[in-house]
Amino acid sequence: MPSSGSEPAFPRRGGVLHAEQVPIPAIAAAVGTPTYVYSANTIRARLLRLEQAFASVPHRIHFAMKANSNLAVLRLLHELGAGVDIVSGGELFRAREAGFIGRDVVFSGVGKTVREIEQALEERVLLINVESEAELVTIDAVAGRQGVVAPIAIRVNPEVTVDTPHAYIKTGEKGQKFGIPRDDVARLVAMVHELPHVALRGLGMHLGSQIGNADPMRDALPRLLSAIASARADGHAIAYMDVGGGLAVPYHADEGDADVDDYAEIVLAAARETGLTLLLEPGRFLVAEAGALITEVLYRKHAAGKDFIVTDAGMNDLVRPALYQAYHRIDAVESIEGTVVADVVGPICESGDFYAKDRPMPDVSAGALLAVQTAGAYGYTMSSNYNSRPRPAEVMVDGDRFAVITERERLEDLVRHERAHLQWRTA
Incomplete structure (x- = not known):
């Protein structure tokens, strides 16, 4: 039966790593490797942590499903009352399949196609986040053809300094492709009056990912509040303030979690000042620590004075290190004495195919299982078939039970949509 979610997603009992109450070797024996394993109770606990932090103001948590778009994960979050933040028509389709309806959906992203905008309006999504003047004009035109008024929010780029572990996960600094430069926001807000098929219902921002403290939010919120006040003064019926996501999770054992209370204190004060409904878009924070990639050691290798641990999972399964x-x-799934400094590498024909470099590791042998931790976000969703490798299975654990939530791809799946015998056409 489900457990309380108060313990770690992957505790060690009797020297064996478990997923909640299920021994990981039992999952590997039943399903094979590589396999992603997710803890349902960890997801529940993470969502509850945010719900409690923001309970004092009207709010809605919209999971940024690009982090993990598995239908079972989405359905779990739907059952818990969350909404979703999407960035494509494909994610909108997945959200519908998981039970979400239009008012549960905020549609973000800088490159929405006309067809995606049409789909969003047909589904009556809560908000379409506008990220350029051209997109604003396009949304108005598409809504006009459908005879509807599109509910929009303007995504403000507050242009603040954001300290993240990698440049690719910064989105709120000057010069990024995301959002409207803050000097242009007032002009777009004024434009809305000239466009009869859009209604400005919100303003928002998203600063980036893996933000470890509230300092960027302290810097950015006054700029967002100023934009909201100006939009209201311009006569727009603003209902929503969206502060995005980006709360950090610990990847290193000695790292702490994001300071949710400090973050919440700042955001709550702004929400109370505006009286608006607060929207939050966490992704990684809800699912990263809930997931691990289980892989089997294929070989041990020693070359040029280095030790290598070769696994059956590669960069196509988890690309984040590369x-x-x-x-x-x-972690070694089964405790073992002795350590070795080694590179943990996969079978892909690329020098960038590694999970660790020169790292102290348990001195495992071929056949041992390893758990690559904090892999519940941007793991399977970024996986590929590079080197013509079938993508791994996904499993969800809930207390003492587990279920396959994505079947392992078969070799036949690799060529399902390809054609060797061509049917030629002429223009």
């Missing part, structure tokens, strides 16, 4: 130079803690 793409962001990201650190993930790696």
Whole structure:
């Protein structure tokens, strides 16, 4: 039965790593490797943590589903009362399949196609976040053809300094592709009066990802509040203030969690000042620590004075170390005496295919299982078939039970949409 969610997602009992109450070797024996494993109770506990922090003001948590778009994960969050933040028509489709309806959805992203805007309006999403003047004009035109008024929010780029572990996860600094430069916001707000098929219902921002303290929010909120006040003075019926997501999670064992209370104190004060409904868009914060990638050691190798641990999971399964130079803690599923300084590498034909470099590791042998921790966000969603490798399975654990939530791809799936025998056409 489900557990309380008060313990870690992956506790060690009797020297064996578990997912909640289920021994990980039992999951690997039943499902194979590589496999992503998620703790349902950790997701529940993380969402509850945010709900409690913001309970004193009208608010809604919209999960940024680009972090993990598995239908079972989405359905769990839907059952818990969350909404979703989407960035594509495909994510809108997934959200619908998981049970979300239009008012549960905020549609973000800088490159929405006409068809995606049409879909969003057909589904009557809560808000479409506008990120450029051209997009604003396009939304008005699409809504006009449908004979509706599109509910929009303007995403403000507050242009503040954001300290994140990697440049690619900064979104609120000057010169980023995201949002409207703050000097242009007033002009777009005024434009809305000239566009009969859009209604400005909110303003928001998103500063980036892995933000470890509230300082960027302290700097950015006054700029967002100023934009909200100006929009209201311009006659717009603003209902929502969206502060995005970005709360950090610990990847290193000695790292602390984001200071939710400090973050909440700042945001709550702003929300009370405006009297608006607060929207939050956490992604990684809800699911990262709930997930681990389970992989089997294939070989041990010693070359040029280095030790290598070769696993059956590669960069196509979890690309974050290669793409962001990201650190993930790696644990031996079954405790073992002795350590070795080694590179943990995968089978992909790329020098960038590694999970760790020169890291003290348990001195595991071929056949041992490893758990790559904090892999519940941007793991499976960023996976690929590079080197013609089927993508891994996904499993959810809830107390003492587990279920496959994504079947492992088969070799036939790799070519399902390809054609070797061509049917030629002429223009």
